[in-house]
Amino acid sequence: MSISSGVYREKVTEGRIAEHGPTAVDMHFHTNHSDSTTTVAGALRRAKRLGIGVAITDHNTISGSEEALRSGSGVFVVPGIEVSAADGPHILLYFYDLDSMREYYELHVKPFKRSSPYLAIRQDTWEIVRRSMGYDCIRVAAHPYGYLLFNKGLQKCIEAHYLEQEILEHFDGVEVMCGGMTRTLNDRAASLSERFLKGRTGGTDGHLLHDLGNVVTVGPSTDLEGFLGDVVERRTTVIGREKNTLQKTVMGSVVMTKYFRYTFPSLRIHYEQNAPRVRKYLEARRRR
Template sequence: MPSIPGIEITSREGTHILVYFYERRHLKKFYTKYIQPFLGQDVMSSTKLSMEEIINSARLFPSVTIFPHPYCVAYTGICNLNFEPSRLERLLEVVDGVEVINAGNIHRWNLRCALLGLYLKKSITGGSDGHSLYHMGRVVTIAEGEKSGPAMLDAVKNGRVRVVGKEINLLRKVASSTAKLNVHAAAYPGLLGKNIRYSYRVIRIKSVLIRQQLQLRYYRRRNRFNPFI
């Protein structure tokens, strides 16, 4: 059965990216030279590479780069507060495409992912994000033509694919997440640290926005009651 060599990488920011290759030897060289030296101690750990560094390294090979679940919980999707708007815009410009349906995501976030894909007019994919046999095939990316990995990647890059599927139910999501965490318990300290740092950043940014809104409301009210201002 034809297959596509690929890898999911967690950047220094804790955000995921998928890289698909036309040839296995390119994936092996990419991993050995550009990823393995910067890995954490556990498979759930982030690399020491920024998202830009990962994409630039992938660009050295015939490959397709995809942001999975761009909108999702916390920081694993690219559309999160770790990335300033200008930086996020640049990353969305250089990546080949985005995942528009993820079986492990929730419905409203998948809708936002789909709208992002339409807005960007880039390549789209869908995936089961499966960690058990039950998940496999819940979401698929379909293309007509030759049944080979390179032909499929060409179809993705040229926008000749369709995405079909739906999310798994909530209980299955909880069970899957629990199983993943149990397997990778050694990564808890690193994950906890990332969550704390991200939560602090969210609180800080939200606080600034709330303060700006209150100031704007105050000035509008003051101007309304003081015609001499």
């Protein structure tokens, strides 16, 4: 079922990939290099069996992506990282080569990581965008209306007036289907892509091995430069389905175990990110 131009909510099949491909990539997947229990080797084996590529987009680190790129697995790997901004949004950066990704990480992410390494770094959204502009990469707004009660989506922060709408101009794409989001919010993300003519990506936001490949971004190019160009030029198609409630609950339970050792710094970061919402609520109450 097509929910928007270039977006199909249905099971990923070889036939559907062939219609729009040949290259299909799960563009948002996590490993045990951040808050998942899945190994890179396991992810690559599953990707190879499914005949798809993968972007290892661990939180604030590139070591998982580096391992995948150096593995010699034969799997199509997109160099990537998911950077968490101090003011909330998650930003997916996809690089055209490993050296650019490594330099960006060493200079602009690693020195700014906090005591809870998988949560927000000491840079806001504008600063992350500005620093990434000097590198050969594309910027994609991850789950732009997410996540739950948290300010982890770019457009969610824009519509809450925490960020200016103009910042979206500096993004090449929007994650129009995130496996961890609700159908309603993914539909809104797809509409956002159409309204502002942004490239389309989709991924599972998977943290468990069986998540991998349930949402894919499909493009006509077979090389990395061409595939990222397909995203920017809106030549990609996104196919997949969101996780159901049980799957999300299981995933959340597993992810939480990775944060136990960082409980107190994590609580502090969540408080700082959600303080604008609290202040806005209190100001509204005072005006009544």
